[in-house]
Amino acid sequence: MDKILRINVGADGGPETKTDPMGDYAGIAGRALTSAIISKEVPPTCHPLGEDNKLVIAPGLLSGTTAAMSGRLSVGCKSPLTGGIKEANAGGQAAQVLARLGYAAIVLEGKPDDDTLYKIFINKDGVKISTDNSLRMLGNYDLVDKMKGEYGDKVTCISIGPAGEMKMSAASIAITDMEQRPTRHAGRGGVGAVMGSKGVKVIVLDDDGMSMRAPKDPDKFKAANQTWVAGLRKHPVTGEGLPAYGTNVLTNVINEAGAYPTKNFMWGRFDGCSKISGETQAETETARGGKATHGCHRGCIIRCSGIYMNKDGQYLTKQPEYETIWAHGGNCGIDDLDAIAMLDRLDDDYGLDTIEIGAAIGVAMEAGIAEFGDAEAAINLVKEVGKGTHLGRILGNGAAVTGKVFGVERVPVVKGQAMPAYDPRGVQGIGVTYATSTMGADHTSGYAVATNILGVGGSVDPLTPEGQVELSRNLQIATAAIDSTGMCLFIAFAILDQEDTFQALIDLINSFYGLSLTADDVTDLGKSVLRNERDFNARAGFTAKHDRLPDYFKKEKLPPHDVTFGVTDEELDEVFNF
């Protein structure tokens, strides 16, 4: 993992590849690497779909090793959705495979002259790029089947569906899972549109003949990994809650807390929650012969995913995540688990961010395009997106565009990106993260829900502004570091609460690379990532005025607690004072 593969899709006569040494980027990986490359090499005011933008795909520091949970992939670019820097993070097999193939990053550069579609095949022998217009407008599922037919059953795919080809700002990049299904997505910020603008439909990876990356100190690495695994298994969230019910364990929890955004952020509780909760979902999956506990990549020991079968016991989709179930469920007033699973399947197939699309449909429902609670209408709306009808293109460009087109005032976005499944009035710490994150409204970039609601990493009252800025700041720093390791963010629950588990993570990195990093170094890494990202955004024209929630969260009281967002602008401006 000591080289960067650069593919200039705009070269005369077709794509040109070159392999660079790490150079200035030596020693960093994952989000640290994607954000460093974007911040250094992409002009901040360029058009996100133009030749000057770059798409960077990078495994983390520990990806491709035997360290548990190290399968996360970072995808970076200037975002077509926000206009700022973007790192979208995904599970699946690609990070491990790419790392074992030796690449610290793939960088797609330039812009093709015409609308030719390319597929890129990478294995131990090198890189092969071919034109393949027969892939045009294929859904991710059919596309992956076709690639398996061509390259064998064991390949890993990084691909876009029709949404990416249509350059929609809600287009995701799909990553195949252990079963070679395109169910893991770098979802947010329209990264799929940037891949589409580069004319690249799919990157097929085959690590046959490559071996696990070897640590500098194998014994210490093995020992650290044992402590690491034991720590994750003993924490109630990573050892019990997530394996049993997946991320959807949160539906009942957040609803109970009165912070479950219902019908486009009108209420904090949803009547239909029990019908779509993790408990109901696990029961349904098990009853139909699916799986309630399943990993998204090899080396995962939390296994928060699952397999969702339809009523006839046939595979429909992977277990939809909490945020998906919220976006297509409570946010749209829908309490039909099968309909939500179908929406998840469609999103995965078209290549769409479930959060952005669910939020866009919520806004469209507020505009009267469909009734809240009408599951069939929601399914039809997502099909419009896949077909690229005019309505579909509106929705496929996200909640902000949908709100603008239909003249809706209540649009839950920050920096143009839709808020996820936690109302910022009911979980004020996550409100601070939504407002100030370099990514636009994003729960994963500083998951204050942990401390506000779950009692992880201490306890801070979710309904008052006190302590939220410090909480969000520390979480944003820690997250930027974790996103650079290749580790799944869910390890945060254990390392926030258990010092020895945090130390095991540092030991894993140190023994692998022969370093002697401390906890402070990890913090410094996180800070440097955020500084790069903030610097890019500032040069793109973002100011403190963009680190704000929409006004109505400060004015409209959220039932049942009848609370507004209380963190002041001045306090928000303190988040990045570190």
Added chain:
Amino acid sequence: MDKILRINVGADGGPETKTDPMGDYAGIAGRALTSAIISKEVPPTCHPLGEDNKLVIAPGLLSGTTAAMSGRLSVGCKSPLTGGIKEANAGGQAAQVLARLGYAAIVLEGKPDDDTLYKIFINKDGVKISTDNSLRMLGNYDLVDKMKGEYGDKVTCISIGPAGEMKMSAASIAITDMEQRPTRHAGRGGVGAVMGSKGVKVIVLDDDGMSMRAPKDPDKFKAANQTWVAGLRKHPVTGEGLPAYGTNVLTNVINEAGAYPTKNFMWGRFDGCSKISGETQAETETARGGKATHGCHRGCIIRCSGIYMNKDGQYLTKQPEYETIWAHGGNCGIDDLDAIAMLDRLDDDYGLDTIEIGAAIGVAMEAGIAEFGDAEAAINLVKEVGKGTHLGRILGNGAAVTGKVFGVERVPVVKGQAMPAYDPRGVQGIGVTYATSTMGADHTSGYAVATNILGVGGSVDPLTPEGQVELSRNLQIATAAIDSTGMCLFIAFAILDQEDTFQALIDLINSFYGLSLTADDVTDLGKSVLRNERDFNARAGFTAKHDRLPDYFKKEKLPPHDVTFGVTDEELDEVFNF
């Protein structure tokens, strides 16, 4: 003209009116007043369609007097199109009538609870507001006919069409002309959407029983007006070119200069220009029994408008302006004058900014929604806007949204507002104005075309960056002042070239108000207006990074001169150093 009428449409139990003295706003009018009120009273980060935005309608300092050319109306708000401050300026009868009724401004405030439509009637006896849902989705022409039926043939209307009701960001506010037709529009920035968000369909003005505003020194005022009129009549632009051919005199001029943006800013010359030029237009109008020389309000002596009849000799629309003929013509590759006149009529009826809609159609054509040059398709697209279909809502929200929805990279906008009829590479001074204006891309806010192409106010080479910053700066300052007087901007041609005509304008103001202003005071007024506007925009989150043209104007050469926009970012940042 010593009071401000405030109408709170969000009051309990329906709209509430109050009449305030001028207070802090004493001594200013027009754009100076609208921008002062918006800057002081509207929270810069509020939603443009929300209760905190205000719509301010203000005549100028000299409106309602016998001074020639004093019929311009300023309409201000936070713009739904740009997110910044907006002053849209219109001719027609309203400024004169409103001033004679004694109002320095009407301010629409708050937001109604439901979608009730209001009409507001103002005459010498006061203000009457009534609910009238029968007006819903009426075009401006039918609406005005209905108002004439109710209130008499001589009323003046300020109204929105379906586009404003649908809160489209390209929605205009229509003002009736001397023939009581809704042909004059405060076009830019979506001011019609803000009026729509206030639930106000029409403001009907009747100045029966009111007299001309009386100057403090009638003799001096009369003498100044004589010098003023003589000055306007002797200048070749205001005395010959504009009366004979209207603003469309520019089609051949700008095309000859190689700065005529053709097919979405691809080329600087358009083959079909002679078919849609002012010369052809005047000939057509005269031959069909229309008028080639006509004023848009009483007291106009330039009379750059006209009356356009269809092939059967029946009224179709007022003489479309140069920018309209460009937007729907050359920009879309269309050289059919009758089709363009029909598009103008439809825009006026639906209440749409012709520039923004033409630019949006150009972008849609680049996206393949219709063929460049297909006039019938363009007419159908505007009809989609009027009907509010999904495609129509996309286009009706302007070029930036259209580009985003269809994934187009070449979108000619600044701050979200479409560029008008002068390519910034071929007229680099107007490029500086587009980039830096507080309004988004706007030719009227600093019309450097005058000096770059027409040789008015000196001469600056249009194709090089030298001198453009100073030129644009001085014009932006002068324009902000002129827009506050109620004077038509076309007086600028004469006052730039003729010192005595400029002095006559100052004498008009001084003798009317009993003041002793100097030219420096006028400049200071312009500067203070711009400072208010820049301050609002900064507080809304705009930075120097937003004072830029899209990158492709710096990279793509414009034929036939093969020139790119050469003014550097550093130079652009000097525009407001005054």
